[in-house]
Amino acid sequence: MNGLSLLSFILITVVVALISWYKTRKENLQTATGLFFANRNLGFLVVGGALFFTNISAVQFIGENELVFTNNMSVMAWGLSSVLAMLLVSEFIMPVYLRSGISTTPDFLEERYDTGTKRFVSTIFLVSYIVNMLPSVLYSGAITFNGLFRVSEVLHLDYWTTIWLLVWLIGLIGFLYTALGGLKAVAISDTVLGVGMFVGGILLPYAALKFLGQGSVKAGIDILLSSRREHFNAIGGPHDSVPFSTIFTGMLLVNLYYWGTEQYIVQQALASRSLAESQKGIAVACAGKIVSPLLLNIPGLIAVHLYTSMDNTAEVFPRIVSDVCPPLLTGFMAAIAFGAALTTFNAGLNSTSTLFVLNLYKPYKTWKQQTPSEQELVKAAKRFEILVCLLAMCIAPFIAFARQGLYTYIQIVSGFFSVPIFTILVMGLLHKRMPAIAAKIGLVFFITTYAISQLLVDTGLHFLHVLAILFVLTVLLMMIIAKLCPRKEPFVQQWNNVVALQPWKHRHIYAVLLLLAMVALFVIFSPLGLAR
Template sequence: MNWLVIASFLFFIGILSFASWYKLRRNKLKTVNSLFMADRSLSFLLVGGGLLFTNINTATIIGENELSYTHNMSVMAWGITSVLAMLIVSEFLMPLYLKLGIATTPDYLTARYGQGMGKLVSIIFLISYIINLLPSVLYSGAVAFNGLFHFSEILKTDYWTIIWILIWVMGTIGCLYAILGGMRAIAISDTLLGLGIFAGGLLLPIFALRYLGNGSILLGLHTVLNVHTQHLNSIGSSSDPIPFSTLFTGMLLVNLYYWGTEQYIVQQVLASKDLKNSQKGIAVACFGKLISPLLLNVPGLIAVHIFTNMHNPTEVFPKLDSLVSPPFIAGYIAAIIFGAALTTFNAGLNSSGTLFVLNIYKPWQEKHSRQVSEKQLIKTAKKFEIIVCLAAMFIAPFIIFVKNGFYTYVQIVNGFFNVPIFTIMFIGFMTKKVPALAAKVGLAFFIITYGLTQLVFDLHIHFLHILAILFVVTCGIMLVIGKLYPMPVPYQQKLNNLVNIEPWKNRHLYSGILLVLMILMFILFSPLILAK
């Protein structure tokens, strides 16, 4: 083990920890609002940094580089097309959420369909976090750290045992941070790490190109651009993980769900001080997504020319970093990876506590005419977060047995939760008389049918296309039920805005620029230019 790498890692983690402590030293978590919503006081930079780095975690860094190495740049569509979805959310959903003054997205479903639906979706969110989001982040973080520091070789311990140990170390640290710091701590660390990821995103490709070119960055770049150019293509075929046609079907729906409905993401924006800061923050995150391929995809492209026939392509990113980066920089990138794992993990834990306390525990206590103090709610939330953390740490190591690529597995499992929830939200937004019965039937139909297509019947149709087909069919079912059994009294929005809801005046100009850049990215990585 290179002790300079360890020293560099500890140095940068120390800087991050000190900066977070300094910003939070007067922050007291005495209310639920301060624990979960940072007292609705986040500026646009904290909103943007929180959104970006909660999204860019070890699962995306490890998973997308794996697919860039084994296939091509088509996987970058997950991040690049997020820009369109985020701008739609910024323009239409965030003004609505802030006008309603909600703290969780199930709060909207409670208002629209009744308390039963809000509880049901909260439970679905929690199941998703426990079996998919949190374990996948811990597992990918453990894989990255073993690849960077070679713990299994140094300690002469089998790979399975080391993964278990690293998962439990990271999970314990993340749990303590989320419980002690709350949403403000998560937002601040996300922003600091967001700045770090931009620098790291530039450094690693530079060192990798220099290594590939035997000391010449230009020679390394020439090799990448002229050899195995099929890897540079972002226009995916039917045999690729992301066929280009899916960008216009299921991927759009998944991204709209993720940026507009996913609790641990939306909670970052709901904590903003006003609508203007939330929209500016989303624009900052959009720009970050456009340059994120430097860290998420380009290292995988370069690794194609350095490693051949890797036994475990999941390790392509950490092995490349440990091979090409100077020890000081390798430690710096290791610190980024460590932070990337913890920020998403922390946000997921915080949102789990939010959903449980505000949508399940508190309503249950009130139903039995019990008064619950702020102190008791905070205490209950922290206990629940510990339980969720333990469950995720037990599940995470078993992801090692999945097939068809780690990142593809994560996205397929997400399909059980994301678009079904977005569908009932969408019908709720668009109609006034569709009842709770339609939402329950639609949710059950979608989840069961999708499960059958993934676990029982092989339709030979990409899962994103299946999600789009089921979205259309489920919407139709809900509209028919709404026609036959409409709500006696149409739904009326009750406004309760807790912050200023004046929109950002320049948002349309910047939205146009961001959309043009998004399209140019696909043109650049296509047979028209780089993938000739």
């Protein structure tokens, strides 16, 4: 462990924490709105930074570079295709949410269907965060930190023990950060780290190409382009980790769910001061997705030429950082990766307590004819965060036994929770007489059949195609139920907005530019471009 790298890491991490503290020191965190939604007063840059960096965690640093190293650039499709999904959410879904004045996405499902649907979906969200999202963030953060600083070697610990130690370290720091700073602290640190990630996205490929070219960046580029060109291909084939056809089936559905329904993501946009600021913030996050391959994919491409093989391909990213970067830059990259793990974990933790307190705990108290105070709600939220944090820290190390690789494992498991919820949301928006019973049956049918397809029966299909097929089948099932027992009165949304609803007038111009940039990147990393 290099002392200068460690000093650089500590310094940058402390600076980010101090900026977050300074910006949130006057925030009232003794109310649910203050703790969970930053008093609904975030500007577009903070919203955009929070959306982008909450989405980017050590999972992406580790998982995407690993898949580029072992396969090709087809994994880039997850991030790039999300630009289309984000713009659709900005235009069609976010206005609906802000018009309703909701606090959580299940709140809208309650308004559209009934309270039972809201509680069912809230429970699904909580299970998803506890068994998948939060543990995977902790595990990937631990891998990154160990790879960068060789913690296991320095402390003379075996790999398994080291991962347990780092998982608990990140988890405890994340809990303190969330409990003391609330959503505003998470959003501010996300914005600062987003700038740092952009800087790192330039410096790391530069350092790696210079190392590859033995001191010359130009020589490094020549070596990169001289062979192994198949790794440049983002147009994945049937046997690649992300077949290109999945972009138009399950991947689109997963991305629409993620950006339009996932609580810990949507909560950032709901905290904006107006619809226009929310839409601008989403556009900023889209721009971040366009440049993110610099750090999430290009290092994996360079690693193909640096390492003929690796015992643990999940360590591609930390290995290349520690090998090619000078100590100061290594510490800087470690701070960015550590911050990515921390802020995503913090946002997820904040959202679990939001869902629990507002959708389960508070209704339970009301049912018992009790009216909990704001202080009681905040106290319940922090106690629940402790429980969730402990569960996630216990589950995280066991992800090491996932056979498909970290990133693919996360996407497959998230399928149990993501598209089923998005399906009933879409049908609720499009079919005004869709009854609540159809939503409940649809959820159970989708989750059960997906579980069978992944755990019991080998369909021979990519899991994203399976998700798309089950989406269609669930929609048909819900339509049949709606035909047999439709809702008595057509659904009419009630306006209960708490922020201004005037949309951003320049949104369509920026949407076209962002979509053109997305298509251009796919062309560059294809057989028509660099993969020729």
